Amino acid sequence: MECQISNIFNFKLKEMLVIKNLHASVEDKEILKGINLEVKAGEVHAIMGPNGAGKSTLSSVIAGNENFEVTEGEIVLEGEDLGDLAPEERAHKGIFMSFQYPVEIPGVSVTNFIKTAINETRKANGQEEMPANEMLKLIKEKSELLEIDRKFLSRSLNEGFSGGEKKRNEIFQMAMLDPKVAILDETDSGLDIDALRIVANGVNKLKNENNAVIVITHYQRLLDYIVPDFVHVLHDGKIVKTGGKELALELEEKGYDWVK
Amino acid sequence: MDLKEKLLSSFLAFEQKVDINAALHDVRTDALKVFENKGFPTKKEEAWKYTSLNAVLANDFNILPKNESDVEWKDVQKYFLNDVDTYKVVFINGVFSSHLSSTTHDGLDVCLMSSALTKPKYKMVIDTYFNQVANKEDSLTNLNTAYAFEGAYINIPKSTVVQKPIEILYFTTGTSSNFVQPRNLVIVGENAHVQIIERHQSLTDTAMFTNSVTEIYAAKRAIVDYYKLQNDLLTTNLVDNTYIEQKQESRVSVHTFSFGGNITRNNLNFYQKGERIDSTLKGITIIGEKQHVDHYTLVNHEEPNCESHQNYKGIYDERSTGVFNGKIYVNKIAQKTDAFQQNNNILLTDKATLNTKPQLEIFADDVKCSHGCTIGQLDESAMFYMQQRGIPKKEAKALLMYAFTDEVISSVAIPDLQLKLQKLISMKLGVNIGFDI
Numbered sequence: 001m002e003c004q005i006s007n008i009f010n011f012k013l014k015e016m017l018v019i020k021n022l023h024a025s026v027e028d029k030e031i032l033k034g035i036n037l038e039v040k041a042g043e044v045h046a047i048m049g050p051n052g053a054g055k056s057t058l059s060s061v062i063a064g065n066e067n068f069e070v071t072e073g074e075i076v077l078e079g080e081d082l083g084d085l086a087p088e089e090r091a092h093k094g095i096f097m098s099f100q101y102p103v104e105i106p107g108v109s110v111t112n113f114i115k116t117a118i119n120e121t122r123k124a125n126g127q128e129e130m131p132a133n134e135m136l137k138l139i140k141e142k143s144e145l146l147e148i149d150r151k152f153l154s155r156s157l158n159e160g161f162s163g164g165e166k167k168r169n170e171i172f173q174m175a176m177l178d179p180k181v182a183i184l185d186e187t188d189s190g191l192d193i194d195a196l197r198i199v200a201n202g203v204n205k206l207k208n209e210n211n212a213v214i215v216i217t218h219y220q221r222l223l224d225y226i227v228p229d230f231v232h233v234l235h236d237g238k239i240v241k242t243g244g245k246e247l248a249l250e251l252e253e254k255g256y257d258w259v260k
Numbered sequence: 261m262d263l264k265e266k267l268l269s270s271f272l273a274f275e276q277k278v279d280i281n282a283a284l285h286d287v288r289t290d291a292l293k294v295f296e297n298k299g300f301p302t303k304k305e306e307a308w309k310y311t312s313l314n315a316v317l318a319n320d321f322n323i324l325p326k327n328e329s330d331v332e333w334k335d336v337q338k339y340f341l342n343d344v345d346t347y348k349v350v351f352i353n354g355v356f357s358s359h360l361s362s363t364t365h366d367g368l369d370v371c372l373m374s375s376a377l378t379k380p381k382y383k384m385v386i387d388t389y390f391n392q393v394a395n396k397e398d399s400l401t402n403l404n405t406a407y408a409f410e411g412a413y414i415n416i417p418k419s420t421v422v423q424k425p426i427e428i429l430y431f432t433t434g435t436s437s438n439f440v441q442p443r444n445l446v447i448v449g450e451n452a453h454v455q456i457i458e459r460h461q462s463l464t465d466t467a468m469f470t471n472s473v474t475e476i477y478a479a480k481r482a483i484v485d486y487y488k489l490q491n492d493l494l495t496t497n498l499v500d501n502t503y504i505e506q507k508q509e510s511r512v513s514v515h516t517f518s519f520g521g522n523i524t525r526n527n528l529n530f531y532q533k534g535e536r537i538d539s540t541l542k543g544i545t546i547i548g549e550k551q552h553v554d555h556y557t558l559v560n561h562e563e564p565n566c567e568s569h570q571n572y573k574g575i576y577d578e579r580s581t582g583v584f585n586g587k588i589y590v591n592k593i594a595q596k597t598d599a600f601q602q603n604n605n606i607l608l609t610d611k612a613t614l615n616t617k618p619q620l621e622i623f624a625d626d627v628k629c630s631h632g633c634t635i636g637q638l639d640e641s642a643m644f645y646m647q648q649r650g651i652p653k654k655e656a657k658a659l660l661m662y663a664f665t666d667e668v669i670s671s672v673a674i675p676d677l678q679l680k681l682q683k684l685i686s687m688k689l690g691v692n693i694g695f696d697i
Binding site for chain 2: 063064065066067086087088090091092095096097099101102103105106107108113114116117118120121124173177
């Protein structure tokens with residue numbers, strides 16, 4: 001009997017990320033003009049829209065980029081307002097953003113970078129550093145998942161990486177950090193079909209009932225591989241239409257002018 | 261009495277301890293005359309436009325300091341690379357410290373300049389090399405020559421590969437301000453290979469002034485790796501004059517790490533006398549407060565088919581100031597010269613300043629000379645990227661600065677020194693980066 005009750009309770013999806021009436025500007029120019037979005041655990045949301053609609057701004061603002069000013073509204077993660085939290089504090093709470101243009105850091109290997117990232121996160125959450133053998137095991141497991149060669153891990157972060165390698169490295173870091181909400185900002189750009197399949201496959205394997213994924217993309221292509229539960233169309237800083245996965249196909253066919 | 265007058269009048273006292281009948285004495289008195297005529301450099305001179313010694317010269321310095329204090333190994337151990345695996349030539353207030361040193365005459369000479377200058381068996385070598393490549397016009401070099409007495413004397417016979425690095429350590433200490441003038445002579449024979457680390461360190465926070473001259477001679481196919489570690493207290497001032505003469509196919513590199521001191525001026529001069537020579541000049545400067553570091557380099561390409569590589573990185577915090585002046589001279593016959601010069605800088609505050617100036621004088625027509633300099637702030641997008649991955653701002657900043665200096669650090673050929681430098685840099689940046697770099 002008790003068991004049944006808990007099953008019923010679990011069945012109700014947990015709210016992960018709630019965005020309420022979000023307004024944001026850069027240098028006094030308003031880019032986001034009242035975004036509302038609810039993302040529950042286990043869901044995949046796609047945010048589509050033409051260039052300049054505010055897609056990348058939205059991901060930057062969720063991740064806490066200080067170049068943008070939030071003028072109104074709130075971003076709530078598991079009931080907690082992210083408000084004035086610095087980007088690293090949001091990361092410690094489980095926000096991950098895969099960058100469209102990952103930054104090159106010469107002299108710091110992929111392995112050392114991810115070790116630092118994991119241990120800083122653990123430190124912030126009051127945990128001990130991850131033991132070396134555990135770290136190695138995790139690196140091995142996740143790099144295999146993304147078909148990453150071991151040699152690649154000792155190279156300087158993103159230095160001289162191809163477009164595909166950079167994106168794969170982003171998803172590798174996501175796998176290592178195991179975030180609650182992962183935002184994939186134009187992850188499909190610069191990827192050939194094989195790299196796209198590996199990246200999407202990685203994301204699908206990492207997806208579970210305790211986390212959520214927001215896919216930000218201009219094209220429908222990626223959504224063939226990462227199938228969304230909801231598709232939102234962003235236009236001029238607002239979500240103008242929301243639908244199921246079939247909306248993406250409709251947009252592909254009719255173009256963005258159709259929803260304006 | 262100002263410092264110049266004091267230096268001129270103290271010369272009589274200095275003469276008491278040297279042999280005034282030796283030929284060397286004429287070299288000393290001639291040098292003193294040059295200094296008497298020119299005096300200390302001022303900002304009016306183009307080469308000293310951005311570095312003023314005026315405030316430093318106002319101190320009441322001891323010209324002929326004595327080693328009055330006992331310095332124990334345990335007090336200074338941290339300034340050495342290693343307890344046993346290096347040769348050591350150590351001076352305290354310019355006076356040789358036998359109990360801290362570990363010299364040798366076994367197959368190579370790692371010993372004292374004072375012996376080399378006075379003992380007959382070194383006379384031929386001294387006549388051939390002493391004060392030959394050093395600039396005869398430069399006022400401070402002449403001042404050093406006039407008072408040249410103590411320092412490191414290193415002579416590596418041909419085909420000798422020195423198995424462990426040589427450390428040259430100059431400590432200053434005591435309650436009074438000292439003016440010290442070390443003089444080093446390094447002669448590296450054909451096909452020989454040596455690694456040398458030079459460091460100046462004050463043990464007390466009284467004002468100190470070091471005017472050092474080092475002459476390095478690299479014979480045919482010799483390899484010399486020379487490292488200068490400048491991480492002294494804020495009360496110290498250093499003018500380092502280094503002159504290097506290279507013969508054909510030799511490879512000499514000088515790395516200068518400037519993390520400390522009040523005023524530091526590095527005059528680094530390479531003279532290429534042969535073909536297919538390779539000269540490398542690299543440096544990292546990380547300073548803050550009101551510290552000042554001035555790199556003044558010269559590479560003299562006199563013959564064809566030679567290369568030079570310069571790469572200087574600087575990180576300037578608070579109100580610190582930096583100067584980089586890199587002169588490359590290519591002689592008319594020095595065809596196929598390949599000269600590269602790079603100077604990259606990060607200013608962490610609005611108050612920090614940097615003057616950088618490449619100076620190319622090229623008289624040959626078939627050469628490859630490239631130079632570039634940048635002055636910037638820390639890359640904000642890189643900061644955001646690292647913060648997004650959970651790395652706090654301070655650590656992210658340090659990581660970026662690490663990355664910035666990596667190119668120079670990774671070319672240090674002594675692993676222990678590389679590690680020490682990485683530790684020094686992380687201390688300097690105020691972080692303990694938790695990974696094995």
